[in-house]
Amino acid sequence: MRKDLIAGNWKMHSTHLDAIQMVQKLSYRLDPGDYERVEVVVCPPFTALRSAQTVIESDNLQIGLGAQHCFYEEQGAYTGEVSPQMLAKLSVDYVIAGHSERRQVFGETDEDVNKKVKAIFAAGMTPIMCCGETEEEREEEMTEAKVGSQVRLGLQGLTADQVAKLVIAYEPIWAIGTGKTASADDAGDMCTFVRNMVAEQFGEAADSVRVLYGGSVKPGNIAGLMAKRDIDGALVGGASLDPDSFASIVRYWM
Numbered sequence: 134m135r136k137d138l139i140a141g142n143w144k145m146h147s148t149h150l151d152a153i154q155m156v157q158k159l160s161y162r163l164d165p166g167d168y169e170r171v172e173v174v175v176c177p178p179f180t181a182l183r184s185a186q187t188v189i190e191s192d193n194l195q196i197g198l199g200a201q202h203c204f205y206e207e208q209g210a211y212t213g214e215v216s217p218q219m220l221a222k223l224s225v226d227y228v229i230a231g232h233s234e235r236r237q238v239f240g241e242t243d244e245d246v247n248k249k250v251k252a253i254f255a256a257g258m259t260p261i262m263c264c265g266e267t268e269e270e271r272e273e274e275m276t277e278a279k280v281g282s283q284v285r286l287g288l289q290g291l292t293a294d295q296v297a298k299l300v301i302a303y304e305p306i307w308a309i310g311t312g313k314t315a316s317a318d319d320a321g322d323m324c325t326f327v328r329n330m331v332a333e334q335f336g337e338a339a340d341s342v343r344v345l346y347g348g349s350v351k352p353g354n355i356a357g358l359m360a361k362r363d364i365d366g367a368l369v370g371g372a373s374l375d376p377d378s379f380a381s382i383v384r385y386w387m
């Protein structure tokens with residue numbers, strides 16, 4: 134019922150020229166059958182979105198387009214910011230909201246994330262809302278408290294229909310870009326916890342919401358993660374920059 138989703142978060146990497154090549158190379162490595170099993174999305178930086186969109190549309194690729202961030206207002210005096218409506222006009226399908234780097238480096242709060250999630254839906258796109266604990270919180274056995282409150286506050290005021298379409302990425306902060314992955318069992322348990330949280334608030338929508346794992350996902354660990362009942366895909370950082378390794382992650386069953 135839930136289609137697996139593998140999204141590449143390129144972070145602050147790639148010029149618009151690099152992006153054209155990366156999307157093309159990725160498409161050469163994937164077959165129509167891969168897209169049937171897995172929804173494949175790339176999230177380039179803002180400056181590369183238009184180029185990526187042009188390649189996807191002119192070559193008729195089945196690769197989805199995502200943005201890494203947006204502001205929640207439609208327009209106005211917000212120097213440097215980009216609105217959901219601007220992204221929607223570029224045929225962007227997904228927008229990441231509340232990535233831990235946005236929260237830690239740029240001070241985004243749960244309230245900001247909640248406003249963004251609503252604004253992304255209002256512009257007709259799908260949010261990929263991120264949550265996850267720090268190493269310290271894990272050691273202090275605060276993982277569920279932290280993730281639980283991020284999910285609860287992030288989803289506040291949404292309708293069950295919206296939540297059913299949402300993507301949530303569980304990304305333990307200590308596993309991001311560190312090469313330390315959560316074990317498949319721990320990642321699976323946390324994704325189950327996230328789904329249960331959604332069920333408590335929104336009932337059946339929890340059966341449709343897709344929960345991804347993120348944090349040092351690689352070709353060598355993806356299959357174990359995907360074997361978990363409540364993991365519906367992955368948000369991939371570093372390994373998504375290399376089309377070979379990203380394609381291997383997409384084709385995790387091979």
Ligand code: PGA
Pocket residue numbers: 142304308309310311312347348349350368369370371372
């Ligand atoms: P990573 O990043 O795969 O490089 O750990 C994941 C993410 O930040 O989304």
